[in-house]
Amino acid sequence: MKILVIGSGGREHAIITSLKKSPKITEIHSTPGNAGIAETATCHNVKATDIDGIIKLAKELNIDSGEAGMRAEALGIVFVAPDDPLVLGMVDELNKAGFKTMGPRKNAAILEGSKVFSKSFMKRHNIPTAAYKAFTDPEKAITYIKSQSSYPTVIKCDGLALGKGVIIANNLIEAEAAVNSMLLDNKFGDSGKEIVIEEYLDGMEVTVLAFTDGITVKTMPASTDHKRALDNDEGLNTGGMGVVANVPYYTDEIASECMEKIFLPTIRGMAQENRPFKGCIYFGLMLTSKGAKVIEYNCRFGDPETQAILPLLETDLLDIIEAIWEERLADLEITFSDEKSACVVMASGGYPEKYETGYKITGLDEITDVYIYHAGTKTENGELVTAGGRVLGITAVADDLKTALDKAYEAVEKIQFKNAHYRTDIGRKALL
DSSP states (O other): OEEEEEEOSHHHHHHHHHHTTOTTOSEEEEEEOOTTGGGTSEEOOOOTTOHHHHHHHHHHHHSOOSSTTOOOOOEEEEEEOSHHHHHHTHHHHHHHTTOOEESOOHHHHHHHHOHHHHHHHHHHTTOOBOOEEEESOHHHHHHHHHHHOOSSEEEEESSOOTTOOEEEESSHHHHHHHHHHHHTSOTTGGGGSSEEEEEOOOSEEEEEEEEESSSOEEEOOOEEEOOEEEGGGEEEEOSOSEEEESOTTSOHHHHHHHIIIIIHHHHHHHHHTTOOOOEEEEEEEEEETTEEEEEEEESSOOTTHHHHHGGGBOSOHHHHHHHHHTTOGGGOOOOBOSOEEEEEEEEETTTTSSOOOOOBOBOGGGOOSSEEEESSEEEETTEEEEOSSEEEEEEEEESSHHHHHHHHHHHHTTOBOTTEEOOSOTTHHHHO
């Protein structure tokens, strides 16, 4: 069958690399894709948020071609990978047009699309999370912060903000600046018209991705993302600067607790509210002294978590997608390698704020035995150049985490482009 993957980042490159292993897939298409994806899939120039354009493309790809009596493979699945089109309702419209999909519908994607909704949802279903309050008035928000008199405090945009709409304020001055940037200065556009102010949770942060067909939940290896731009968790929040997977501090005991108190209650709660969630769900967790608590939900594969986790997947990803669509996930055994993995993100200097692109990338031909996932790349005049904030994700797999990290950083040091930036401490806490 043919498959169409929506998106253009490292996550989509990792998904396509995994799908390429399936013997059932004859053609992989992507839109808009990137230079790395183009080595495996046929790329099309349609924006990931262009719902009408995507449906038109899907219909074109589904048209039979060839001589009489010889039918071309049909378009089997449209995999909607990024958050924006999911929250906009692309899956709903593709389903109406007759296409099978991977990803939740709009009324389920709201778990990521609105922090206010997700926090109130957790409160309704007794899912452990940080204490919070929502605001649209900056004066009331600042008055509330003053009344709490405890720092750090966490200030979040209600809507999507490319992973950058969360500010951890260490004092009143920083908190006031964060509130004003969102509610007065419109720094995050409509996403920041309402904000959530919540309790700061202390502990080890973990991400657990899970496949779900709206009934059954099957988790993937736990990972830890590194969201701050600079070493020692300093600098601004980014979409993610690196990740390690199969982390040792997410024990079987913690996993069992999370399944009972967080994962199943979330999927059952969504079903009860007539918002069945089918696809991949992201649980951002903090392992506190009082147990695991939810920091955030995402309605899709994480980025860069996917780049570290899918190399460990042993089951055919297409089989999983089909089981989710047909609501028979309970009958499918999903296996992952026990190995450890590490992904180091190479970014453009200045990211996540102002940065320049169009710089030539060299050194990739020298690298073997690691995955090189393209995020912000394109081909220009026959040369590979930078085309985004996060440029490449370098992933290595090994029996132990230290070896995986060493392999990843050895590869990173061979890659060159002007103003390249990466963290040098990915996975350090996991090695302690």
